[in-house]
Amino acid sequence: MPGMGEGLVVARGLRKSFGAFEAVRGIEVEVAEGEVFGFLGPNGAGKSSTMRMIACVSPRSAGELSVLGRDPDREGPRIRARLGVVPQLDNLDIELSVRENLEVYGRYFGLSRRHVRAKAGELLEFARLTDRADAKVDALSGGMKRRLTIARALVNDPDLLLLDEPTTGLDPQARHLLWERLYRLKREGVTQIITTHYMDEAEQLCDRLVVMDGGVIVAEGSPAGLIERWSTREVLELRFPSDAAPPVAELQPHAERVELLPDRVLLYVPHGERAQAAVHAAGVRPLSALVRRSSLEDVFLRLTGRTLVD
Amino acid sequence: MVRVHGVARVLEAHLRWYRRNWRATAISSVLQPLLFLLAFGLGFGSLVGARAQEATGGADYLVWLAPALLAMSAVQTGAFEMSYPVLAGFKWRRTYEAMTATPVEPGEVALGQLAFVTAKSLLTGAVSLVVIALFGGVRSVGVLGSLVAAVLTGAAVAALVMAFAATRQDEGTAFNAVFRFVVLPMTLFSGTFFPIATLPGWVQPLAWVSPLWHGTELARWAAGVGASDLVLLHLAYLLVLVGIGSGLSMRFFTRRLTA
Amino acid sequence: MTAPISGLTWLLPAGSYAGRARMLLLRSATASRRTWPAVVSGFAEPVFYLLAMGTGLGALVGTLPGPDGRELSYAAFIAPGLLAASAMNGAVFDATFNVFFKLRDSKLYDAMLATPLGPVDIALGEIGWALLRGGLYATGFLSVMAVAGLVTSPWALLALPVALLVAFAFAAVGMAATSFMRSWQDFDFVTLAVLPMFLFGTTFYPLSVYPPVVQVVVECLPLYHAVELMRGLTTGAVHWGMLGHLAYFVVMALVGVVFAARRLHALLLR
Structure with missing residues (x-):
């Protein structure tokens, strides 16, 4: 395709609208082979619409998109044959057993009976579900279902794995097990695109990510790069008795940025303890003070605002 | 312990839900008896003529059919409303769990559900009755008694199906089997469309077990187109079934909601 | 670039058929x-x-x-009607x-569309399953009819393929209609x-029972044509006019499949 780069996924001016509503308003993305790429953003930012376009189940409204070097509008089935998709909500086949879910799904790809049987055994092992192979899907816990969905997405040995909020609703044990599995796939060279609104997940998994808000990309980079660009190295959190916080102007000289919240004041600073000493010297007496490293969450909230999105 | 006000609160919750969702079942529950009446009472009735009057004891086939269709419709409503909706209350919508998180007791949840389904079949039965009257299916005010008999029959079946549904962990194919092998044969072999005397002798004892046969006999007697000799037996049989069904339901609801 | 033109696919958007509808049959069987x-x-x-x-x-x-004026027992009269109705119901x-x-x-x-399968595969696969099921019921019911002595002509063997066609047409139209349903209430x-x-x-009595106006309405219903076909075949009263009833179902099936596949496409590939 002329003008398109070499990436596994290349989007140029990509748009998606539903009637008058524009879910995605012209984004530029390029995902390289072997990389783990993240879409971050609040609900309604356009992440899932973008993922559906890449998964070739949603025709684009405008712009260009190439997935695995092909055009999704014309060669959807050929592209999907090389993709693994983990949707936001598990859509396992509840009328089938755990093993049958893997085997039947593999057959949709046209894989041979013998191949899917062997592959299902391997994937059950990968998802730690071997002893539940003949259980009905209904009887599995949330974490088990999620692992099965991910295992199912690997049945065709995909070149590109799409994961839409892979760990939402899971307990910490299940999340860490999933992260470990995804990391293993990354080492095996499987390119992954992940959407999430867990910042720790993005920091753990992604080589590179974009932050989306209102259908556009508002920032792009590696987790560390984004923190460096959009936040300070550390954050000083000060708590005051109710209604006794000093005016922002009084704290402003000691920080690059000051944020006043209902229950505390955040000072974005290069060095937390030094700032704390300076504030103390200036006569400010908080109830408590906490110094922590800046996180992707600070970047996220700065870029997409603290207002609740519904 | 079951308290009247507990049952009333559950009934109120169902009625509020029904106010928003009555359209979903309005067509089938009101139109179904009417369609059967038109197809068999008028269409089929015109074929059989005098020959049918021998079987109906001299009554017009249409008038003879109408009270039985009220009972049939109440049974179908009762059976269906207590299958998937009850399992949904336990499993999918979890409304029973929400109810028993308040001072409402499991037994009251069961009886409230039965009260709602009974109220619903009374309502749709009354509307059907008006429509049936417009098509000439009614000759006496006694048909109001038929409506009561029909609602009682529906309640007997509803209570039994509710007890069964309360023991199901997942839908599987159990409800399907109940509809196919219990409810359908019951509607066909309980003397709704023809007197059971026209069936082979070995089938007739099956009808004696069927609540719908007792309800149909009762409904026909009230409308003045049936025999009066076994009326008290029919009534007693239906009341006993309501009692057994309610008792079992309360037990199973309590077991499932407090386990 | 032009999409390959084969069969009905020219009526449908590109990339909606992977030619793997049989995998859905396999899934349903499992x-x-x-x-x-x-x-x-x-x-x-x-x-x-x-x-x-x-x-x-x-x-x-x-x-x-x-159909040919010969008197039939009531059971022999309704049996072909019930055969047609069971193909429809299933x-x-x-x-x-x-x-x-x-x-x-x-x-x-949605899970299937994450694989190379397209809406046409899904429509054909699901309709195919309904068809197999309808065929199974028809075979069972025909056997019962034969055992009960209600089949009086070898033409009745053709009732099986006709039942399949009837089931196909009803399944296709039913699936198209389902795509418009918003909730279980519908x-x-x-x-x-x-x-x-x-x-x-x-099903239960002849057309002549109705007044002329109602007769015309009944003659428009698909089930009426199925009953006519079945009654003709099981009693041996076969005539050329039955091709008209067959044509009714061929058209209904084709329109249904195209409509169902297009609607699935619109719903699933938003």
Whole structure:
């Protein structure tokens, strides 16, 4: 395709609208082979619409998109044959057993009976579900279902794995097990695109990510790069008795940025303890003070605002 | 312990839900008896003529059919409303769990559900009755008694199906089997469309077990187109079934909601 | 670049057919392994009707004139009607309730679209399953008819393929209709469509019972044409006019499939 780069996924001016509503308003993305790429953003930012376009189940409204070097509008089935998709909500086949879910799904790809049987055994092992192979899907816990969905997405040995909020609703044990599995796939060279609104997940998994808000990309980079660009190295959190916080102007000289919240004041600073000493010297007496490293969450909230999105 | 006000609160919750969702079942529950009446009472009735009057004891086939269709419709409503909706209350919508998180007791949840389904079949039965009257299916005010008999029959079946549904962990194919092998044969072999005397002798004892046969006999007697000799037996049989069904339901609801 | 033109696919958007509809049959067969008694026992329903109405109502009616004027026992008169109705009921049930569940509740079709399968594969695969099921019921019911002595002509063998065509047409149209349903509440309309056809489509008594105006309305119902075909075949009263009834179902099936696939495409590939 002329003008398109070499990436596994290349989007140029990509748009998606539903009637008058524009879910995605012209984004530029390029995902390289072997990389783990993240879409971050609040609900309604356009992440899932973008993922559906890449998964070739949603025709684009405008712009260009190439997935695995092909055009999704014309060669959807050929592209999907090389993709693994983990949707936001598990859509396992509840009328089938755990093993049958893997085997039947593999057959949709046209894989041979013998191949899917062997592959299902391997994937059950990968998802730690071997002893539940003949259980009905209904009887599995949330974490088990999620692992099965991910295992199912690997049945065709995909070149590109799409994961839409892979760990939402899971307990910490299940999340860490999933992260470990995804990391293993990354080492095996499987390119992954992940959407999430867990910042720790993005920091753990992604080589590179974009932050989306209102259908556009508002920032792009590696987790560390984004923190460096959009936040300070550390954050000083000060708590005051109710209604006794000093005016922002009084704290402003000691920080690059000051944020006043209902229950505390955040000072974005290069060095937390030094700032704390300076504030103390200036006569400010908080109830408590906490110094922590800046996180992707600070970047996220700065870029997409603290207002609740519904 | 079951308290009247507990049952009333559950009934109120169902009625509020029904106010928003009555359209979903309005067509089938009101139109179904009417369609059967038109197809068999008028269409089929015109074929059989005098020959049918021998079987109906001299009554017009249409008038003879109408009270039985009220009972049939109440049974179908009762059976269906207590299958998937009850399992949904336990499993999918979890409304029973929400109810028993308040001072409402499991037994009251069961009886409230039965009260709602009974109220619903009374309502749709009354509307059907008006429509049936417009098509000439009614000759006496006694048909109001038929409506009561029909609602009682529906309640007997509803209570039994509710007890069964309360023991199901997942839908599987159990409800399907109940509809196919219990409810359908019951509607066909309980003397709704023809007197059971026209069936082979070995089938007739099956009808004696069927609540719908007792309800149909009762409904026909009230409308003045049936025999009066076994009326008290029919009534007693239906009341006993309501009692057994309610008792079992309360037990199973309590077991499932407090386990 | 032009999409390959084969069969019906020229009516449908590119990339909607991977030629793998049979994988859905495989899936349905696997899923039915645990529930086969429920699937198989479906053929009992028309048998119950035949037993009840054939004996009970038959005692009231006596005999009725068949398609060629010969008198038929009441059971022999309604049996072909019930055969047609069971082909309709089985297919409509599969293509409405079961399809709606997979479309909206379990999101099974979304999972399938993450593979090379397209909406046409899904439509054909699901309709194909409804067809197999309809064929199974028809075979079972025809055997019952034969054993009960209600089949009087070798033409009755053709009732099986005709039942398949009827099931195909109803499944296709049912699936297209399902795509318009917004919630389970809308399923009352399925009852509203199927029950009057079952009751008034000349299953239980001849067309001549109706006044002329109603006769015309009944003649438009698909089930009426199915009943005519079945009654002609099982009694041996075969005539060229039956090709017209067949044509009705061929058209209904084609329109249904194209419509169903297009609607699935619009719903799933938003």
